[in-house]
Amino acid sequence: MGPVIKIKDLRAYFKTPKGLAKAVDGVSFEIPKGGTFALVGESGCGKSVTALSIIQLVPEPAGYIAGGEIVLNGRDIVPLDEREKRGIRGNKISMIFQEPMTSLNPVFTIGDQLMETIVLHQAKRKGAARKAAIEMLAKVHLPEPERLFDEYPHRLSGGQRQRVMIAMALACKPDLLIADEPTTALDVTIQEEILRLIKEMKESTGTAVLLITHNMALVYRNADMVGVMYAGKLVEAAPTQELFRNPMHPYTIKLLRSIPGQEKRGKALDTIPGAVPSAVSYPAGCHFSGRCPREMEGCASIEPPLVERAEGHSVACHLHDPGFMNKPHSKPLRQEPDALPPLAVPPSERETILEVRGLKTWYPIRKGVLKRTVGHVKAVDGIDLSIKKGSTLALVGESGCGKTTAGKSIIQLIKPTNGEVLYKGADIATLGERRLKPFRSALQIIFQDPYSSLNPRLTVRETIEEGLRAVKPGMGKEERAEKVRSVLERVGLGPEAMSRYPHEFSGGQRQRIGIARALAVDPEFIVCDEAVSALDVSVQAQILNLLKSIQRDFGLSFLFITHDLGVVEYIADEVAVMHDGRIVERGTTADIFSAPKHDYTKKLLSAVPKIDSRLADLWHLPGLGAVK
Amino acid sequence: MLSYIIRRILYAVPIIIGVNVLTALLFFYVNTPDDMARQVLGEKNVTPAAIENWKRDHGYDLPAFVNTEEPGIKKVTETVFFQKSVPLLWFDFGRSDRNNIDIGQEIRTRMWASLAISVPTFIAAVSVNLFFAMMLAYYRATYIDIWGVVLAVILMSISSLFYIIGGQFILGKLLKLFPISGYDAGLHSIKFLVLPIIIGIIAAIGGGVRFYRTVFLEEINKDYVRTARAKGLTEGRVLFKHALKNAMIPVLTNVVVSIPFLFTGSLILETFFAIPGLGSFTINAIHSQDFAIVRSMVYLGSILYIIGLIMTDISYTLVDPRVRFE
Numbered sequence: 001m002g003p004v005i006k007i008k009d010l011r012a013y014f015k016t017p018k019g020l021a022k023a024v025d026g027v028s029f030e031i032p033k034g035g036t037f038a039l040v041g042e043s044g045c046g047k048s049v050t051a052l053s054i055i056q057l058v059p060e061p062a063g064y065i066a067g068g069e070i071v072l073n074g075r076d077i078v079p080l081d082e083r084e085k086r087g088i089r090g091n092k093i094s095m096i097f098q099e100p101m102t103s104l105n106p107v108f109t110i111g112d113q114l115m116e117t118i119v120l121h122q123a124k125r126k127g128a129a130r131k132a133a134i135e136m137l138a139k140v141h142l143p144e145p146e147r148l149f150d151e152y153p154h155r156l157s158g159g160q161r162q163r164v165m166i167a168m169a170l171a172c173k174p175d176l177l178i179a180d181e182p183t184t185a186l187d188v189t190i191q192e193e194i195l196r197l198i199k200e201m202k203e204s205t206g207t208a209v210l211l212i213t214h215n216m217a218l219v220y221r222n223a224d225m226v227g228v229m230y231a232g233k234l235v236e237a238a239p240t241q242e243l244f245r246n247p248m249h250p251y252t253i254k255l256l257r258s259i260p261g262q263e264k265r266g267k268a269l270d271t272i273p274g275a276v277p278s279a280v281s282y283p284a285g286c287h288f289s290g291r292c293p294r295e296m297e298g299c300a301s302i303e304p305p306l307v308e309r310a311e312g313h314s315v316a317c318h319l320h321d322p323g324f325m326n327k328p329h330s331k332p333l334r335q336e337p338d339a340l341p342p343l344a345v346p347p348s349e350r351e352t353i354l355e356v357r358g359l360k361t362w363y364p365i366r367k368g369v370l371k372r373t374v375g376h377v378k379a380v381d382g383i384d385l386s387i388k389k390g391s392t393l394a395l396v397g398e399s400g401c402g403k404t405t406a407g408k409s410i411i412q413l414i415k416p417t418n419g420e421v422l423y424k425g426a427d428i429a430t431l432g433e434r435r436l437k438p439f440r441s442a443l444q445i446i447f448q449d450p451y452s453s454l455n456p457r458l459t460v461r462e463t464i465e466e467g468l469r470a471v472k473p474g475m476g477k478e479e480r481a482e483k484v485r486s487v488l489e490r491v492g493l494g495p496e497a498m499s500r501y502p503h504e505f506s507g508g509q510r511q512r513i514g515i516a517r518a519l520a521v522d523p524e525f526i527v528c529d530e531a532v533s534a535l536d537v538s539v540q541a542q543i544l545n546l547l548k549s550i551q552r553d554f555g556l557s558f559l560f561i562t563h564d565l566g567v568v569e570y571i572a573d574e575v576a577v578m579h580d581g582r583i584v585e586r587g588t589t590a591d592i593f594s595a596p597k598h599d600y601t602k603k604l605l606s607a608v609p610k611i612d613s614r615l616a617d618l619w620h621l622p623g624l625g626a627v628k
Numbered sequence: 629m630l631s632y633i634i635r636r637i638l639y640a641v642p643i644i645i646g647v648n649v650l651t652a653l654l655f656f657y658v659n660t661p662d663d664m665a666r667q668v669l670g671e672k673n674v675t676p677a678a679i680e681n682w683k684r685d686h687g688y689d690l691p692a693f694v695n696t697e698e699p700g701i702k703k704v705t706e707t708v709f710f711q712k713s714v715p716l717l718w719f720d721f722g723r724s725d726r727n728n729i730d731i732g733q734e735i736r737t738r739m740w741a742s743l744a745i746s747v748p749t750f751i752a753a754v755s756v757n758l759f760f761a762m763m764l765a766y767y768r769a770t771y772i773d774i775w776g777v778v779l780a781v782i783l784m785s786i787s788s789l790f791y792i793i794g795g796q797f798i799l800g801k802l803l804k805l806f807p808i809s810g811y812d813a814g815l816h817s818i819k820f821l822v823l824p825i826i827i828g829i830i831a832a833i834g835g836g837v838r839f840y841r842t843v844f845l846e847e848i849n850k851d852y853v854r855t856a857r858a859k860g861l862t863e864g865r866v867l868f869k870h871a872l873k874n875a876m877i878p879v880l881t882n883v884v885v886s887i888p889f890l891f892t893g894s895l896i897l898e899t900f901f902a903i904p905g906l907g908s909f910t911i912n913a914i915h916s917q918d919f920a921i922v923r924s925m926v927y928l929g930s931i932l933y934i935i936g937l938i939m940t941d942i943s944y945t946l947v948d949p950r951v952r953f954e
Contacts, residue, residue: 089857090858091860103855105852107877107947107949
């Protein structure tokens, strides 16, 4: 039996003012019936454009399919006319997206939107379509499908909406389901349910799945085959187990080694220097040249083809090409050491720097003509925490559990309703703004979104100086400039960054600016509110390494608010698990992860997809002499 | 929902009282009855006695807001504000300063002429604008779209006076398709109404098309539109079913708020085409410095605006299921 879908040398280009952006630049793979192929890679590598190309929805007129074949059940669908393509979309190939909150039309009922697909492709009458739609809602395990049929999307949670999307996508029993980051916007427990549902639906309908994600652990758990994309190209493709046991491409290896996890504690995470090249100016040869730890003289000019080097395992790298390695252009340009430097952290001191007792932050709910307070949203409902000097406490929980409100309440960005926050023994929760001022510089915060948390109209220097002016009014102009220069240097940015604006920096660099801003006022305690959640894994690794090293150098204490348990295992000394405004479990990281006691902690931990930690020992950069 | 409407109406009460006081300040304090009398009587034959006579005849001889000479409650009631402005709260507009006509009665008869021209203009203009805006959105980033926008900008840059005079000259005078101006009662009015309606539509088309096009383009880039396309729907269906209903939400704010103003008609169109509606009524009152009428119309305009805003908020609930007032 042939593959359901076969992609051959697919190219999708975009016309941009800067030139032709080769978003997808020659990608080939195939998926058998009932198989799951995962396409992984960091943002901007062309995964989503590949998906849109397959379903023939590359945004026109800027984007177009520049070449290649997409063979669905033996027929190339690229040359078909628009009417025929419409007959395939939603019928033979369907797609679910990353953002379930916005992917459904807010002004039509769930039933309307579901029936639309069924009526369109199956020529059913309304009554029959309604029946089929309700059946689909039941199949994706939504409660009360009859009632949900008449509901509008906003009444459903994110997970429920993604179920509706899946019902819609599978209503016509497609040959291929494209799932583009289907769980990225969802909580980890919901993520697990959605992935299980996709698997179950795949088994019952035999549809092939193209899973697009940036999450390696999710791939490890859910895919049969993996393709790693980098800068518009597939650099490696292999059966899942094989890829994780024997990654061949230096990019894949670097990527795997940059994922934070328990086995990497005490060591630095691997990072990739530089940034992904712009799609308008790829190197003529290997797209990874310039960043590769094993680059050879010919790499930048000679393009490596994707060739099968082990059974079912293809890689596009000259290191694995004996023919190339025998030629003079295999002379090494760069030879990074394989071992990663240890990141020595001094043992945490025993002194408690901050203690939270019975902290409550409630918001009133007002109703009726006179807007009387009828109840409270108990965002934070009596939590106790304590953080030792120089250590990291992770506050984990799912969205809406109150962890961000807790973090802001602790450093008094939000006034808590009740409770004590003892910083070095002084209760700061009761202080007014003026008496609080001396504490402001000691207590800092780094936010999640590096794009919107910096004022776009201020230069980096102005942003950092603003905080200095507020908390250290006595500082002279020269001294201030010197301080800005030194903190920027500390976070790995040159002095030329001072006069630039936030939009000139990448996400990772912006997060460095955010860290520099916090560091400038000599803090002792920093709340990192999802500070690495929006970053790609290789960039996240750089920021985590940076946070670890400044913690060591300045003896900082971190409250690390996150939903990413891999990060917690890597960085935290202690963990507090938050659920519905309360702390359900507290303990050292090792205790919580090895022997969780509370049911919610157990549920949370078991939902997180993890790569077998023993595999990490197998991820080594190939030595130049090792390949024959 | 009901409690929301009640609350909105209750909120409107202090606003209406405030508008009433502000209007009174404007008409009795900034522009005192003495000034009014002087303007009405003319600069030449004005004597202090004539001003006093005029004020007495028209009921402006009382103090503006507080009457210190009267006892008790009359301190307040025996004032120009109480006699002339407070009755506006129950829509008692009083009599005009010039020819002593009943303003309320006049409004009730003239509003029909205004409605006869403003309602068809409004409905046709909104439909035409939506149609062209959707067409440009459908052909977005093609030459049709680009030239459509250029044309829209040209149309909105030209003064409506030009359309009126040009329309009267070409369609009325040269081609003799319609009478240049005038009005008749009942069905005979139709031939007089066609030309102002056409011109009303043309004058609104540039700005309207451009605004609605922007609204549509914003919707077209939303995630749910991508979902609709991924279902295999035609571009037309994506646009006319999925995007249109969402685009109606911002369009409504723009449109519903102006519905109450259909009663007051158009100042310029009615004047140029000699339509005896409320627009020309206001213009004539301004010309003849009949402040009683102008004050009534200013106050009425404010009330209609408040009604428009409440209607807009309520109409949201009809198109957007996410908005339920609780």
